[in-house]
Amino acid sequence: xxxxxxxxxxxxxxxxxxxxxxxxxxxxxxxxxxxxxxxxxxxxxxxxxxxxxxxxxxxxxxxxxxxxxxxxxxxxxxxxxxxxxxxxxxxxxxxxxxxxxxxxxxxxxxxxxxxxxxxxxxxxxxxxxxxxxxxxxxxxxxxxxxxxxxxxxxxxxxxxxxxxxxxxxxxxxxxxxxxxxxxxxxxxxxxxxxxxxxxxxxxxxxxxxxxxxxxxxxxxxxxxxxxxxxxxxxxxxxxxxxxxxxxxxxxxxxxxxxxxxxxxxxxxxxxxxxxxxxxxxxxxxxxxxxxxxxxxxxxxxxxxxxxxxxxxxxxxxxxxxxxxxxxxxxxxxxxxxxxxxxxxxxxxxxxxxxxxxxxxxxxxxxxxxxxxxxxxxxxxxxxxxxxxxxxxxxxxxxxxxxxxxxxxxxxxxxxxxxxxxxxxxxxxxxxxxxxx
Amino acid sequence: xxxxxxxxxxxxxxxxxxxxxxxxxxxxxxxxxxxxxxxxxxxxxxxxxxxxxxxxxxxxxxxxxxxxxxxxxxxxxxxxxxxxxxxxxxxxxxxxxxxxxxxxxxxxxxxxxxxxxxxxxxxxxxxxxxxxxxxxxxxxxxxxxxxxxxxxxxxxxxxxxxxxxxxxxxxxxxxxxxxxxxxxxxxxxxxxxxxxxxxxxxxxxxxxxxx
Numbered sequence: 001x002x003x004x005x006x007x008x009x010x011x012x013x014x015x016x017x018x019x020x021x022x023x024x025x026x027x028x029x030x031x032x033x034x035x036x037x038x039x040x041x042x043x044x045x046x047x048x049x050x051x052x053x054x055x056x057x058x059x060x061x062x063x064x065x066x067x068x069x070x071x072x073x074x075x076x077x078x079x080x081x082x083x084x085x086x087x088x089x090x091x092x093x094x095x096x097x098x099x100x101x102x103x104x105x106x107x108x109x110x111x112x113x114x115x116x117x118x119x120x121x122x123x124x125x126x127x128x129x130x131x132x133x134x135x136x137x138x139x140x141x142x143x144x145x146x147x148x149x150x151x152x153x154x155x156x157x158x159x160x161x162x163x164x165x166x167x168x169x170x171x172x173x174x175x176x177x178x179x180x181x182x183x184x185x186x187x188x189x190x191x192x193x194x195x196x197x198x199x200x201x202x203x204x205x206x207x208x209x210x211x212x213x214x215x216x217x218x219x220x221x222x223x224x225x226x227x228x229x230x231x232x233x234x235x236x237x238x239x240x241x242x243x244x245x246x247x248x249x250x251x252x253x254x255x256x257x258x259x260x261x262x263x264x265x266x267x268x269x270x271x272x273x274x275x276x277x278x279x280x281x282x283x284x285x286x287x288x289x290x291x292x293x294x295x296x297x298x299x300x301x302x303x304x305x306x307x308x309x310x311x312x313x314x315x316x317x318x319x320x321x322x323x324x325x326x327x328x329x330x331x332x333x334x335x336x337x338x339x340x341x342x343x344x345x346x347x348x349x350x351x352x353x354x355x356x357x358x359x360x361x362x363x364x365x366x367x368x369x370x371x372x373x374x375x376x377x378x379x380x381x382x383x384x385x386x387x388x389x390x391x392x393x394x395x396x397x398x399x400x401x402x403x404x405x406x407x408x409x410x411x412x413x414x415x416x417x418x419x420x421x422x423x424x425x426x427x428x429x430x431x432x433x434x435x436x
Numbered sequence: 437x438x439x440x441x442x443x444x445x446x447x448x449x450x451x452x453x454x455x456x457x458x459x460x461x462x463x464x465x466x467x468x469x470x471x472x473x474x475x476x477x478x479x480x481x482x483x484x485x486x487x488x489x490x491x492x493x494x495x496x497x498x499x500x501x502x503x504x505x506x507x508x509x510x511x512x513x514x515x516x517x518x519x520x521x522x523x524x525x526x527x528x529x530x531x532x533x534x535x536x537x538x539x540x541x542x543x544x545x546x547x548x549x550x551x552x553x554x555x556x557x558x559x560x561x562x563x564x565x566x567x568x569x570x571x572x573x574x575x576x577x578x579x580x581x582x583x584x585x586x587x588x589x590x591x592x593x594x595x596x597x598x599x600x601x602x603x604x605x606x607x608x609x610x611x612x613x614x615x616x617x618x619x620x621x622x623x624x625x626x627x628x629x630x631x632x633x634x635x636x637x638x639x640x641x642x643x644x645x646x647x
Contacts, residue, residue: 021627062631065624085628143628161628192625221622248622271621329600330623348600348623349563389561393598395623424597 004435006342006354006385011408011418011430015051018043018426024398025422028069028078032405034420035080036428037064042082042092045428047405056092059133060084066146070170072153081137081156083144089137089158091178094130134178139166139185145194146251150214151201155183157216159193165218165228167236184236186228191221195251202256204263211239217266219249225268225278227315239315242278247271250331256338265320267343269331275345275355277321277381323381326353333398339417342384342433346396346421354384354433384435391423398422404430444573447533447540455526455538456545458519515554516595521566522548524594525587529645531579531638536645542570542583547606564599566591569606580610584620585629586642 014034022038025045032047041057042064062085070079078094142161149156156168165186172179199205199215207213211229216236219225225242248271255264266278329348336343343355358380390396404416419431522545526538537543547569557564568587572580584603591601603620605613619625629635 063627085631143624145624161625194624221618248618330621332623393561393563393596 003382004356004384007434007436008352008354008385008387008419009432009434010390011432012050014045014420014428014430018428020426021424022397022422022426022428023063023065024067025400025420025428026067026069027400027402027420029071031078032403032414033069033078034402034428035067035069036422037067037082038426040064040084040086042067042080047402050406050430054094054131056080056082056131056133059090059092059136060086060088062086062143065144068147068149068156070149070153070156071151081147081149083147083158085143087138087140087142087144087160089140089144089147089156090133091135091137091180093132093134095132096130135180137168137180139182140164145192146196148196148198150198150216155198155214156180157196157198157218159196159218161192163187163189163191163193163220165189165193165196165216167216183234186218186226186236186238188226188238189218189220189222189224191223191248193218193220194248195219197252197254199254199264200256202258202264204258204261217252217254219252219268221248223247223249223270225249225252225266227266227317240317242266242268242317242319244276244319245270245272245274247273247330251333253334253336256336257341266317267334267336269334269345269347271330273327273329273331273347274325275323275331275334275343276319277323278317279320281316281318321380323355324383326383326386327351332396333400335400335419337401337417339401340435342435343381344399344401344419346390346399348395350389350391350394350396352387352390352396352399352419352421352431354386355381356384358382387431390421390431391425391427391429394423394425394427396421396423444533447535447573449535450539450541452536452539456519456522515557516550516564516599517554518545518548518550521550521568521591521595524646525568525590527646528583528586528590529642530573531582531586531642537570537583537587540573542572543568543587544571547571561598565602566595566599567602567604569604571606571609575609575611580605580612580616581619582635582638582642584616585626585635586639588620588626589630589639590643590646 018036018038020038022036025034025036027034027047033053034045034047036043036045040060040063041055043055044053045051046053060082064082064084066083068081070081073079076096078096080092082090082092084090137158140158140160140162144158144160147156147158154170156170157165158168159165166182167184167186168180169183171181195218197217205213205215210232214230216228217225218228223243223245226238227240227242228236229239230236245268249268250270252266252268254266258264263280263282267275268278269275327345327347327349331345331347333347334343334345341357345353399419399421401417402420403414404418405413409416417433419433421429421431522543526536526543528537529535530537530540530542533540549567551565551567552562570580570584570587572583584605588601588603591599595601604617607613610616
């Protein structure tokens with residue numbers, strides 16, 4: 001059986017070119033929209049028309065580095081948060097209920113999308129009027145590097161060069177107020193915190209021990225990743241420090257679709273030009289007991305330490321894979337597809353690389369995890385394909401999988417995936433990926 | 437910088453005529469974008485380069501029709517050598533002395549490394565790396581980061597975008613080498629630093645003496 005390979009082919013770039021460094025392009029969780037940060041603004045593109053939908057300008061005095069869509073919004077409303085070098089995060093709302101009135105509740109995804117396209121056309125003359133800059137979240141001392149919403153949209157995490165991670169709660173959501181409270185300031189990193197990522201709401205994420213379900217990861221200039229959980233007293237605590245990268249960890253992504261009820265793994269990428277996968281050491285027997293509302297007080301491995309104490313202890317995370325090395329310089333971005341499980345990476349060397357987990361070696365690695373504690377970081381991930389000079393001579397700052405909604409996708413519109421890269425050249429380029 | 441106490445009050449100064457140069461002027465130094473302010477804010481991205489030969493800031497002395505399917509990269513094929521890099525950065529002024537980095541021997545020709553070397557560079561699409569090792573005047577020079585930033589900003593502004601610029605302190609020359617090197621290598625921190633008005637003012641002044 002021939003090993004599959006990937007062909008990565010450029011599609012037409014989104015319009016217009018931005019002609020200046022663009023940092024990040026984040027797809028909306030459900031709608032055909034993409035938000036790109038560049039200079040001190042955000043350009044939102046329609047993935048249906050592959051052209052500009054709207055612009056968010058005037059909110060920040062310095063570059064906007066990052067953006068995140070707040071999930072679970074009422075029909076017709078768009079909401080996003082921007083993180084800026086001006087040390088603040090901004091909350092923006094686009095209320096399409098006026099223009100798209102009559103749509104009512106209970107819209108299907110497709111209907112929403114059509115509504116948005118219509119609004120898009122109507123609003124082209126005064127596109128900037130629909131976005132309202134609602135609120136500035138202030139508190140960080142230096143540049144805000146990244147912003148991320150928890151799966152429910154209840155919590156927002158921000159991180160900064162001031163070495164801290166802040167967690168904010170959208171306390172006014174129920175009353176429709178713009179009221180946000182700081183619920184935690186986490187200052188354990190020894191360097192800039194480059195990125196934050198919430199664990200997706202997958203079955204394996206369930207509350208564990210004395211911790212609630214939400215899990216946050218942060219990546220730092222101090223070469224580590226930290227995992228944070230909320231304990232029974234509502235305190236956010238660091239439960240693990242992932243050490244292994246030999247350079248700034250530029251970011252991470254949680255496994256979007258873990259196998260069975262496994263806890264999602266974590267993918268990290270670094271200035272050391274490597275990509276690693278980390279796994280929580282789960283003890284299945286213990287899980288069953290807990291699942292049954294277990295009253296087991298002791299854990300054999302820790303020689304009789306009472307459960308209550310053990311549960312305040314840290315989680316054990318192991319590096320379970322280091323990807324085959326493709327990149328020659330810093331990796332700024334990687335994206336793990338929920339649909340295919342394929343990982344795409346990009347960075348300073350202008351290369352796009354795709355990797356897929358080898359199923360037989362993965363099974364072997366999984367078997368090894370349950371029998372031994374020591375896991376040799378061995379690459380079970382194979383390179384499927386690469387593209388050089390993907391943005392000509394320029395660096396690639398971001399890569400993401402997203403659903404394809406343009407007419408070119410034909411009948412697979414809304415299902416087929418494509419890659420989108422964001423470069424120092426200000427070009428936002430979609431790529432078609434074919435596995436053969 | 438208004439400082440009453442200079443970090444190094446008595447640096448060794450080299451006369452300009454002693455500094456390395458070409459025996460004959462081969463060509464003029466490349467010019468960056470029109471506005472120095474823009475170039476500092478967004479090094480190498482602030483001018484419209486895409487597909488427009490007429491607005492290109494690079495001297496167009498050769499045909500460039502090798503059919504890049506993504507865009508028309510209108511770069512000069514003539515290789516850039518160490519001396520040219522030296523000429524670009526040795527004329528930067530020191531932030532605290534009225535001398536250039538060349539005169540103070542902070543920038544040294546043998547400490548400029550090109551990879552691949554100019555002779556090997558055949559494929560114009562191939563990325564090149566410029567590594568500049570700086571030797572600050574004394575080993576606890578607090579302005580090492582600022583000097584490094586100026587060198588990085590100058591090269592990113594003046595070199596074609598296919599050049600990756602790495603600026604480091606020469607081994608053993610500076611007490612906080614690792615910290616300074618890591619900071620200078622961090623694209624995000626460099627970008628943020630260049631948006632800082634005070635720092636930008638200092639850098640503009642340092643770069644004023646560049647040809």
